[in-house]
Amino acid sequence: MVETKTLSRHHHGNLKEALVEYALDAARAGVLNDLSLRQASRDLGVSPGAAYRHFKDRNSLMRHVAQRGFDELASRFEAAIPFASQAQTSGDARDRFLSLAHAYVAFSKDNPTLWRLMFGRFGLSSSSETARPSTYEWLSKSLVELAVFDVIRPPDGAAQFFAWSAIHGLSDLSSSPAVSFVDDKTVIEAHCEFILAALS
């Protein structure tokens, strides 16, 4: 006897979260840009003005969605390289670096629309992320590991920034429907080899 929750309730229950999920679905479908608060409200069975109890305006919702993107990206990084874990060998350190690159690129390819939101109009500066997304920490850690096993020189700030922007560039281009590779894996690995060579 599960109580049906959808019958004529004044309170939606969790409209804020529902709106964010709705927008994330739109992003997955590639139609985030023409998402309308009214249509969303209609689909969620709520009146047009209701959304404004949770978001100041449409852009505010977008910012929240962008933040979700950064959260998801961080979670993929954590899955690829649990932050508390450590490399045991130089081969291990290389693998971990590669895993990060794969995670970065895979995310941008899996979520091109969300990606553009994150690093576009509502990215970095306007979301709660500071100048560098929190994922920067994983990358940084990975580079330090590589240095420990003498795969590269100890990375200074410039080296870390270089590695970030190089991987970011690959991801950004990969998220474009116009740029596609026969074999992602090969391209990413070659890219990483170049980066490591630059830092050696």
Place this chain on the structure above:
Amino acid sequence: MVETKTLSRHHHGNLKEALVEYALDAARAGVLNDLSLRQASRDLGVSPGAAYRHFKDRNSLMRHVAQRGFDELASRFEAAIPFASQAQTSGDARDRFLSLAHAYVAFSKDNPTLWRLMFGRFGLSSSSETARPSTYEWLSKSLVELAVFDVIRPPDGAAQFFAWSAIHGLSDLSSSPAVSFVDDKTVIEAHCEFILAALS
């Protein structure tokens, strides 16, 4: 006795171009996203429907604007390294490569909104640009020059793509208001050194 052209003429003269310029101004002002065809038409002294004689819809205008961005970028590349010219020494080849990188980054910083349009929703795939923008030719040429003077190994496709994406990544991050450097020149030069080291 110059005839005043603005008095009650039925034909605007060159509305299509005027609309593109208007949008480019909006981009420079950072308000491209909320550009409205109606407001633009009003400001250009023309009725709301007039724009539709020249553009199928709003997105069509955006695509044209994005194309203008690629044109402008190409023109900056040409200014930095006239395509017909050639490097004479290895130092020359390095300088030319650096000039390209500077041009790329300067463009993205000067036109962040246009940049996002070009590489975002209306970029690459949807504009008339093919998978790789025409500027790819300059970069490619520059790398070949560097190889001629033994600064790097002869670049294959992977190497060229690496260089592009590395510079693209730097430009993309640079165009974000959240990422700024004390000294652009130093950062760009360091970045280029890393790239050249990777290709050596």
Place this chain on the structure above:
DNA sequence: GATCAAAGTAAACAGTGATTACAAAGCGCG
């Protein structure tokens, strides 16, 4: 000068973001 395509107008339609005054739930507390 008549003809005809190109380029503008005017009016309308559906849909949007946002604000307002009001109503209903949920809650804490005596």
Place this chain on the structure above:
DNA sequence: CGCGCTTTGTAATCACTGTTTACTTTGATC
């Protein structure tokens, strides 16, 4: 319980948008 207060939703409304339609003006061409 029942009283109040805050949160959350509603209904109505405003100004505005993209886009289409039927109609008019214009400029060029034979």
